Amino acid sequence: MANLDSVLSCLDLNLDRSVERLSELLRIPSISTDPAYADACRQAADFLAGDLAAIGFDAAVHDTPGHPMVVAHHDGPKGAPHVLFYGHYDVQPVDPLDEWKSGPFEPVVQTMPDGSQRIVARGSADDKGQLMTFIEACRAFKAETGGLPCKVTIFLEGEEESGSPSLNPFLDANRAELAADLALVCDTNMWNRETPAIATGLRGLVGEEVIIRAANRDLHSGYYGGAARNPIHVLAQILAELHDDDGRVTLPGFYDGVAELPDEVKASWQGLDFSEESFLGGVGLKVPAGEKGRSVLEQTWSRPTAEVNGISGGYTGKGFKTVIAAEATAKVSFRLVFAQDPEAVRAAFRQFVEARLPEDCEAEFHPHGGSGAIQLPFDSPVLQKARQALSDEWPKPAVMIGMGGSIPVVGEFKRRLGMESLLIGFGLGDDAIHSPNEKYEMTSFHQGQRSWARVLAALGEGR
Incomplete structure (x- = not known):
């Protein structure tokens, strides 16, 4: 000393x-x-x-x-x-x-x-x-x-x-x-x-781009609407099923390796000078949207997430065009914590998508980085x-x-x-x-x- x-x-x-x-x-x-x-x-x-x-x-x-x-x-x-x-x-x-x-x-x-x-x-x-x-x-x-x-x-x-x-x-x-x-x-x-x-x-990261394809070209929604499979509908439904009503990610095995915070650490976070209202209010929001029962600090520091970072398909220019798109694309990222395996999460996501594909649809995947x-x-x-x-x-x-x-x-x-x-x-x-x-x-x-x-x-x- x-x-x-x-x-x-x-x-x-x-x-x-x-x-x-x-x-x-x-x-x-x-x-x-x-x-x-x-x-x-x-x-x-x-x-x-x-x-x-x-x-x-x-x-x-x-x-x-x-x-x-x-x-x-x-x-x-x-x-x-x-x-x-x-x-x-x-x-x-x-x-x-x-x-x-x-x-x-x-x-x-x-x-x-x-x-x-x-x-x-x-x-x-x-x-x-x-x-x-x-x-x-x-x-x-x-x-x-x-x-x-x-x-x-x-x-x-x-x-x-x-x-x-x-x-x-x-x-x-x-x-x-x-x-x-x-x-x-x-x-x-x-x-x-x-x-x-x-x-x-x-937190670690897994990035995935998924493309859902159906018809061999964009279709007139008057001629084919109701009869032809719409990849945008399919993709939107799959993405919606990534979370349950409590905000938890539904991929099988997703929470493998995710530990609970020690009580001492959780208590120290609760004692920090942190306002959830100010944190969200600064970007024009009010209500935490993640897992129910988890604080904002837990959600952003120690819990894994699945987020849709971009989605596209069909006609997105000015005006209106009545088509059923031949394909729809989404970019999805997963933030990982503790001992989650990036490649296991990637595989689970791909299996999750493929298991929900209806007839006449196929999926293509492109990885965009992965780290624990x-x-x-x-x-x-x-x-x-x-x-x-x-x-x-x-x-x-x-x-x-x-x-x-x-x-x-x-x-x-x-x-x-x-x-x-x-x-x-x-x-x-x-x-x-x-x-x-x-x-x-x-x-x-x-x-x-x-x-x-x-x-x-x-x-x-x-x-």
Whole structure:
């Protein structure tokens, strides 16, 4: 604890210098989607590798078919866990430029009317500010103790904002170098300004496009109406049968692998400052439409879903055309949780459709991606250590939350490297990532550094 106290004091005393280092990185326009900024992406990678080398990491820039990766290693005490920290140095484009109140790559520290401060620049929150919180924590440990409490590998990507085309081949080719006991991902948010959060689950996804065909051409609905099979009717009826009256998905075996939340987690979610009315009211709705008896947070964080994302068939142009379409199409997605098997869900959907096809109809299917959910065990020792470490730093205890969407790299770490991920971030919902005037609160940057110092110290204990 004495060592940790000195590390925290070091971070406090050197906050201004850490802001200067972040500002230097923010000045580099590392927009990965635009080939015109390829040199800037390399410049950002070189900057980070040089900074990590300066504090004792064995750091290198690795070429890829796209933008380079940065990988850096530092030994830890004998028997200490090995953690892999992931971040990305590339940023989104800055359009529309005329909506920025200052240059997107000219970082400024703004003081707000309440006295709080924020760092404004593209990439300040997504993800340069976030990744630098971890690097600054490592820097302070090195300055105060000469080492790190864990063995640390830092992996920084340069294509996250452009779909990560080089990521999976790089993971496969460098599996031995990147393998660790646990991944740390800092591309997420806090629950609110005073409450840190750990995302324990990311829903998986199965996408399917189904085409129902009947006649060999569109038919005149006056000549054939009533006698000819209508694929739109058939498809609409099948889609309607995907849910029962209680909002549950009716695919056989769909809920295999779906666990109930532990009572402690459910109670903590119920205690969050969350308004279902405000959540739905913000998009013009009033009543939750999912499974009966489930809260909105359960529905979006820990329950699987089936949604129709698009449907088409027949004449959809202006005016009116009286036809019976030859085919009808729907795009359907399933969000998965816990241990649901994506391929089992896909197979169940196809069987569900085919079992309901009447005579004269056939179905064609096209897959559109499939990945399982990511779920950190709620009783994981590393989760409990990290939760306590964050709670020691912030005004309110850390909460465990779910995420309705997914972070692809987390799934790839699990599938390709066999690692669980601890998702801890210090962004806020109003940081305007991907938008003009992106910002990162000074409290996020400062206490983010202190938080990572506490987490590293906690993970290194009990070795």
